[in-house]
Amino acid sequence: MLRSLLRKISRLIAFGVLVTLALVGAAVWYASQPVTLAQPKVDFSVEHGRSMREVAHAVARQGVGVSPFVLSWMARVTGHAHRIQAGEYRVETGITPWQLIELLSEGSNNYAQLAVIEGWHWRRLRAALDAMPDLRHDTLGRSDTEVAQMLGIDGALEGRFFPDTYFFARGSSDVELLKRAADRMQQVLAEEWAARDPAIGLANAEDALILASVVEKETGLDADRGNIASVFHNRLRIGMPLQSDPTVIYGMGTDFDGNLRRRDLQADTPYNTYTRRGLPPSPLAMVGRAALRATLRPPRTDYLYFVARGNGASVFSRNLDDHNRAVARYQKGGAR
Template sequence: MSRSLPSSLARWSLWVALAVLATATAVALWLHRPLPLRLAGQPYVDVVIEPGMSARQIAEHLVEAGVDTSAWGLFAWFRLSGQAHLLKAGSYEIEPGTTPRALLEQLVRGRQAVRRLTLVEGWNLRQVLQAVRTAEHLVDDLPPGDDPVALARHLGLPSGHAEGRFFPDTYIYPKRSTASRVLQQAAAAMDERLAQAWAQRQPSLPLRSPEEALILASIVEKETGHGPDRPLIAGVFINRLRIGMRLQSDPTVIYGLGERFDGNLRRRDLLTDTPYNTYTRAGLPPTPIAMPGWDALLATVQPASTRALYFVARGDGTSAFSQSLEEHNRAVRRYQLGR
């Protein structure tokens, strides 16, 4: 009796080892096959893997989310691959046609489901916030309203004012990212591009800091969408700043009116004093009035060499430039009044 026990135990251990090997082989063959995983009748499975989840928890979470397979089988596949410890947290979309191998690769490489947000050159803060708050799968964690000071404080912007502080570009973010994170990325991009532009500035500009360059660039951005005219318009404003002449920029007046502006700029609006009315106040307004793009930034620090002090829109997207008030008035009559 004492001799047969070890023999029985050995046979039992052998059978267990063979069963484990057979199961592992079956799992490996099943999950390694090119056939896609079923998604429980869904167009795709939307799943969030939280930091700290184990491979077993990830497998169970995938099945609960709608991957129609065995959680134990997925876990076994993760373990057999030798990459179970490399699975990354994040927000994922499991698409139709995804095989077990492709799923493993997606989780190991952290290929999260992403969305895009485009911020357009010339947008003001209200337009930026509207785009952010309606963006797909972006969590709105921003202060209510559109107060630029409160937003700057929330985002930790050193300027203390959020208007014009985001670089217009397309930003890619994982699903369920926060609006704060995307805007902080856009603010860092503006800081970087502004520093690049400031480093390329012409000598003797009447601009004392990158912040002043940003303010003037926002005005240049709003004055024209015609690229070749930007350096000339910047040159006009630089000339005016040099001689202490008021900028007299309509977009700054419109910005100062805020929601009171009804689309029609009247003479009384030009005479209504606000901190942004460059008809009633000399120098630059206190903050940017919009987001300038790279071309406007570069045009501002590298303005065209010109004697012009005036410009007027021709009506075709371009502007006519004049050195004297008499010449400017003729251009106004020709292009604005149709005479």
């Protein structure tokens, strides 16, 4: 009886060993086989704080043909699961699951990053790109028109790039980074435009981007962004000039010396929203999602004016008398 039981246990152990060896063999084979990709080159993102399981599912969703369960299991049993690096990645045809795991765990050594900030002008972004030692500078010395052609952008470059932190392979082209930022801007703009309040009076997504850039430059405190957007919507609705200082400053270009004078507010340019009604002809700067969202889904208010308190916050008024009192209290000179 005991001998029979021991034989059964031995057979179960042997079977278990065979199954384990078969699974290990299958995993080794799988790890060495090229994965299928949705395109010859697939870009994907890994966000900070994500678990290996979440990363595996995100990689699969973004066009890399791997089994999230198997990829996550392989990373865990080989000790790579806790070494995954956040960042932006690109994989190409021929990569295997094992190479993918190694890439994800060594990303910080192979990639550099550039932070693009809300409110930056194109010239500020270009200076930051030119100063990056880890980029290949294919746009260096090119005119803005030439850079736009390289990127397939029809028109000016201002406001066409989404503010974010971009990870890139060392030695990659600045054109590739700009193209990713431009594509991201179009994606976010399309998403926010699709979710817009149907009551807003903007004709198209381009107008939304222009107005959002004004909101971006006017916002000193995040909590005020929605009310600032509502002021400009209310003014556009009744045909009142926007009277935005950042638009005047943008129209002055390099002539602006840091001090906005009354004569500057009276000097007509296409961007002077004191002398001209409606929106300026193009965006003023790079726009974040929060400014787009405030512009496309503003709160319903009857504010027509605002003035800066001096601490980043603004005071909002419904009529000129209240606004003038706020200006007298918090600052001298012109204000919306």
